[in-house]
Amino acid sequence: MENRNKVLLYSNLAIQMGVIIGIGTYFGNHLDESYQNQSPWWTLILSLSAVFLAFYQVITTIKKQMINKYLVLILCFVFFIGLIFR
Numbered sequence: 001m002e003n004r005n006k007v008l009l010y011s012n013l014a015i016q017m018g019v020i021i022g023i024g025t026y027f028g029n030h031l032d033e034s035y036q037n038q039s040p041w042w043t044l045i046l047s048l049s050a051v052f053l054a055f056y057q058v059i060t061t062i063k064k065q066m067i068n069k070y071l072v073l074i075l076c077f078v079f080f081i082g083l084i085f086r
Contacts, residue, residue, distance in 0.1 A: 013061060017054040024050025 028046030035042070 009061075009065070013058050017058060020054040020057070021047065021050045024053070 025043060025047040028040070028043035031042035031046070032040045
């Protein structure tokens with residue numbers, strides 16, 4: 001069951017990354033077409049910003065999952081130490 005949850009988590013992260021980058025690129029392209037720029041500066045800026053935002057989201061989600069995993073182990077350890085020295 002835990003492997004299934006991990007698969008869902010990571011596939012969800014991949015989908016979220018694609019959506020974030022796609023939205024950033026779409027709006028950058030839309031701004032370039034609206035302002036009729038000679039070079040695609042808005043597309044470049046917004047797509048790179050979306051990439052950094054997507055990576056930030058992935059890193060924070062993975063860190064949160066790791067912290068939750070180790071927090072449970074630490075709490076169990078403290079609980080058993082409390083039982084031993086009681």
